[in-house]
């Protein structure tokens with residue numbers, strides 16, 4: 033019987049020690065650092081916990097387009113989280129205006145994410161305007177054959193920024209221009225371009241006789 037009491041006491045002590053270690057570890061994590069691995073260029077950033085991800089990336093030299101300036105409305109700061117963000121931590125604000133397709137693929141708005149743990153992310157290359165100088169260098173833009181456009185679509189395409197960002201719902205600016213030319217898309221669909229592109233697009237559409 034006495035040895036049962038001894039075993040019980042030891043188990044209780046082990047549990048208490050584990051609990052204290054877990055609490056200490058948690059406290060240290062809150063004031064600690066997170067490692068953010070970026071798959072595009074193999075870089076790994078060590079960032080303070082509690083920092084805004086978009087701000088941290090920009091500070092590190094990743095010039096995300098971020099058209100709305102962090103208001104969570106344009107989706108041009110999006111990153112795909114490959115590891116480190118369980119579904120229960122994803123908030124409505126992190127998803128913002130992203131389409132269902134992009135949500136399912138794991139994209140979130142970096143301007144709405146506060147660093148709480150290590151992450152592995154992929155940046156959306158067409159909307160990264162500048163890259164830091166790191167070993168492995170910035171990924172090169174892939175040359176893809178562009179679709180042949182109708183004359184009207186070509187006029188509209190000429191005023192689009194060419195990011196192929198998919199924010200308008202079309203995979204390329206060419207397809208968006210073609211959709212505009214045939215009246216399937218709206219003139220205010222180019223979020224990254226903002227007001228300047230909207231105005232030029234509206235003028236080009238008027239000149240080309242497009243009703244949109």
Ligand code: FES
Nearest residue numbers: 102104107109143
């Ligand atoms: S900067 Fe516009 S949604 Fe994040």
